Amino acid sequence: MVSMAPAELLQQLVNALSLGSLYAMLALGLAIVFGVMKLLNFAYGELITVCAYGVYVMVSSGQSFLVGAVVGVIAATAVSVLTERVAFRPLRGAPFITVLFSSFAVAVIIQNLIRQLVSPRPRGFATPGFLDDLVSIGGLNVGVLPLITIATAVTLMAGIVALLQRTKVGLAMRAAAQDFENARLMGISANRVILLAFALSGFVAGIAGVLWVARTGAATPAMGFVPVLKAFVATVIGGLGNLRGAVLGGMVLGVVEVTLVVFLPNGAAPFVDAFALLAVVAVLYFRPQGLIGVAAEVRT
Amino acid sequence: MIQRPAGATLEARGVVSGYGAGEVLRGVDVDVHAGEVVAVLGPNGAGKTTLLRTLVGLNKLRRGTVTIDGTSLGRTSPERALGHGVALVPESRGIFGEFTVEENLRVGGYLERSATAVRERLEDAFERFPILRERRSQSAGTLSGGEQQQLAIARALMSDPRILLLDEPSLGLAPLIVDTVMALVRSLADDGRGVLLVEQHVTQALEMADRGFVLAEGRVRMSGQAAQLIDSGLEMAEAYLGGVDGTG
Numbered sequence: 001m002v003s004m005a006p007a008e009l010l011q012q013l014v015n016a017l018s019l020g021s022l023y024a025m026l027a028l029g030l031a032i033v034f035g036v037m038k039l040l041n042f043a044y045g046e047l048i049t050v051c052a053y054g055v056y057v058m059v060s061s062g063q064s065f066l067v068g069a070v071v072g073v074i075a076a077t078a079v080s081v082l083t084e085r086v087a088f089r090p091l092r093g094a095p096f097i098t099v100l101f102s103s104f105a106v107a108v109i110i111q112n113l114i115r116q117l118v119s120p121r122p123r124g125f126a127t128p129g130f131l132d133d134l135v136s137i138g139g140l141n142v143g144v145l146p147l148i149t150i151a152t153a154v155t156l157m158a159g160i161v162a163l164l165q166r167t168k169v170g171l172a173m174r175a176a177a178q179d180f181e182n183a184r185l186m187g188i189s190a191n192r193v194i195l196l197a198f199a200l201s202g203f204v205a206g207i208a209g210v211l212w213v214a215r216t217g218a219a220t221p222a223m224g225f226v227p228v229l230k231a232f233v234a235t236v237i238g239g240l241g242n243l244r245g246a247v248l249g250g251m252v253l254g255v256v257e258v259t260l261v262v263f264l265p266n267g268a269a270p271f272v273d274a275f276a277l278l279a280v281v282a283v284l285y286f287r288p289q290g291l292i293g294v295a296a297e298v299r300t
Numbered sequence: 301m302i303q304r305p306a307g308a309t310l311e312a313r314g315v316v317s318g319y320g321a322g323e324v325l326r327g328v329d330v331d332v333h334a335g336e337v338v339a340v341l342g343p344n345g346a347g348k349t350t351l352l353r354t355l356v357g358l359n360k361l362r363r364g365t366v367t368i369d370g371t372s373l374g375r376t377s378p379e380r381a382l383g384h385g386v387a388l389v390p391e392s393r394g395i396f397g398e399f400t401v402e403e404n405l406r407v408g409g410y411l412e413r414s415a416t417a418v419r420e421r422l423e424d425a426f427e428r429f430p431i432l433r434e435r436r437s438q439s440a441g442t443l444s445g446g447e448q449q450q451l452a453i454a455r456a457l458m459s460d461p462r463i464l465l466l467d468e469p470s471l472g473l474a475p476l477i478v479d480t481v482m483a484l485v486r487s488l489a490d491d492g493r494g495v496l497l498v499e500q501h502v503t504q505a506l507e508m509a510d511r512g513f514v515l516a517e518g519r520v521r522m523s524g525q526a527a528q529l530i531d532s533g534l535e536m537a538e539a540y541l542g543g544v545d546g547t548g
Contacts, residue, residue, distance in 0.1 A: 179394065179396060181358065184378040185358075185387070185388055186410045187459060188407075
């Protein structure tokens, strides 16, 4: 065990919350589509990639990071909607495994398109310097980027809760997530609800993608794999298709990872992911349905 | 607000539908007019549920036509059918168990654009079904079977349908409550709606219905005024026995 001063402990707590917030957002985007369509969209990671390249293209052509971020989010949302239209809508009603393979195909196609159109090599770009600054809060030095990440996650989640709970379209999405056929009997258009779920998922992926590249400052064709894996693990921890579970799962995963980084001896650092996944196995051993899992439903 | 003429007629001609390679309906004709209850009777597996599902587009119409007031619904979808005033209350009742009673009702008024109309209909629903007002904030999954059936019908009324298709509304209910549900179904028709009712409680259904027909092996075996059908009990039994498994 490493002993730690209270101030450092609090800083690590902020780091854990920040990473957890990022994972929570990633998981949320994946869970929104799963809730409505019962589809594990493995092309979800490529939305992060598309967002990252959106940022890269803008920043490298002289635009500000903020403009890049807006373009990245729009690109991720648009590609998410497009994949629904092209790769998933024609397969409506097909077996789970068919649609899953379609999502893999989308992932491979997007990766290869980027390799051909941009470069197979990583592309680095400058992120705003102030993101690396520290601000002093009550004598505690906290990074700007972790704070922005936490604030963004809280705002985004509050927005999604408001959308789902207080709007008619949110009611329709929740109904469709509970029972698709009965939702149609209420006059809810299947196409519209699914399209909206993909748009929302893409938007969330875009926001998470911007925060992801703000940490790494690079875009690579296969960079979507890690975020989609994190999102998948987080949703499984929380309970598949359950939005609250996805958020909780993301937070748990973030906290576990940061805790491991802090407390594991230096030599064990490369195994953080392995230990984190071990922790997930432990969670699932005792709660196979996830932390808040019952049926797959969009609940807030 | 959805403005519709007071009454409507649903006409289906030569309806053919099924699952996979199998045909369940082999050319069924149905008429439902405003203000009447038409009972669909028949043994299990005769195609009663498939008929209702096909009329609203949950099952594909393979051949035949479905029109409402002369407008073809074609190969419709539930959204389109509801837009034309045809609502289905499925056998499972289709309650959203995670929603409160009020949310269930509100989602029933999804197609209604006017918030005022939704509010008014919600108030109507609570007046007609006082128990739902009492339970308005309760999770719908916790309601009793009879209460859920009331909620399912109240929810269908939120879209102010002209034609209501009810699939076994009395299923799983205590005999006393079955009478209440039958009276409710009658009152829906008396309000000027057309009701197509699939029911296993044959006698109770026919006592309340205006007309009825017996479906067996995907075809209409017998049809007529409800009173005639009651009088021809023996013939009806034969029509039933002609069915797939002879039960019901």
